[in-house]
Amino acid sequence: MKQLKILDDNGQTDIQLIRDFEEEYNITLPTPYVELISRHNGLRLYNNRFEFVDIEGTIDSTEIYFLIFGDAWYDKIVDYQWSGDPYEHENIIPFGINALGDRICFDYRQDLSSNNPPVCLVDCEDTFTDEHGQEKMVIFPVANSFDEFLDMLYEESE
Numbered sequence: 001m002k003q004l005k006i007l008d009d010n011g012q013t014d015i016q017l018i019r020d021f022e023e024e025y026n027i028t029l030p031t032p033y034v035e036l037i038s039r040h041n042g043l044r045l046y047n048n049r050f051e052f053v054d055i056e057g058t059i060d061s062t063e064i065y066f067l068i069f070g071d072a073w074y075d076k077i078v079d080y081q082w083s084g085d086p087y088e089h090e091n092i093i094p095f096g097i098n099a100l101g102d103r104i105c106f107d108y109r110q111d112l113s114s115n116n117p118p119v120c121l122v123d124c125e126d127t128f129t130d131e132h133g134q135e136k137m138v139i140f141p142v143a144n145s146f147d148e149f150l151d152m153l154y155e156e157s158e
Contacts, residue, residue, distance in 0.1 A: 002151045004036075005046035013041035013069045021069065027093060027108055028115040030146040037095075042068035047155040052121055052140045062121065064096040064104045064153075089136060092122060100124070104142070118142075119149040 015038050022029055036043070043066050054060040091112055096104035103122040108114060119142045126138040143149035 002047075002153060004043075004150065004153070005155065006040060007044040007046050007048075009040035009043040010068055011041060013038055017069045025093060027106075027112065029093075029095075029106070030116050032150070033095065033106075033146045037066065037069065040066075041070065042066055045153065047153045049154050049156050050142065050149065050152045052142045054140065055123075055126060055138060062098045062100075062102065063156075064098060066096045067094065089122070089139065092120070092139070093117075094122070106146070107139070107141075116145050118144050119146060 015034070018029065018034055018038060045064070048063045048065070049061050050064065051059050051061045089109065091108040092103075093106040093108060094103035095106060098104065098121075101124050103124065105120050105122055106117040107120045108117050111117070121140040121142050123138040123140065127135045128138055130136045143152060
């Protein structure tokens with residue numbers, strides 16, 4: 001795993017908060033994610049940028065700000081979960097956001113029982129019409145796993 005350059009965080013989080021979240025959403029979060037967040041809840045990184053292929057097929061980049069477990073007045077992980085909004089996707093679990101409000105997520109759509117789901121970016125502004133005729137937010141694949149995602153992170157040069 002790449003060395004993360006931590007700018008700041010909200011301290012440690014009680015592992016039980018994470019386990020309760022997993023139980024509520026019937027998922028198992030990746031072990032490396034749980035280990036990182038339990039030590040650095042809501043962390044902010046210097047090397048917080050990553051690349052993905054956008055809707056036009058070109059390489060784009062954005063940043064991640066990790067969401068927070070527990071009591072906080074902003075960026076709480078529970079506030080970003082699927083709420084029945086018809087534009088959102090089920091079994092997509094946000095764990096971070098970018099400056100535009102797009103969500104960096106674990107993608108459990110293929111296998112809800114996975115403990116190592118792919119990472120994706122959900123674009124909150126672009127939509128497409130799905131096979132049922134419903135408008136949905138666009139999802140961009142980012143990485144095959146959380147470890148692979150962390151290895152992609154880089155620091156923006158000045």
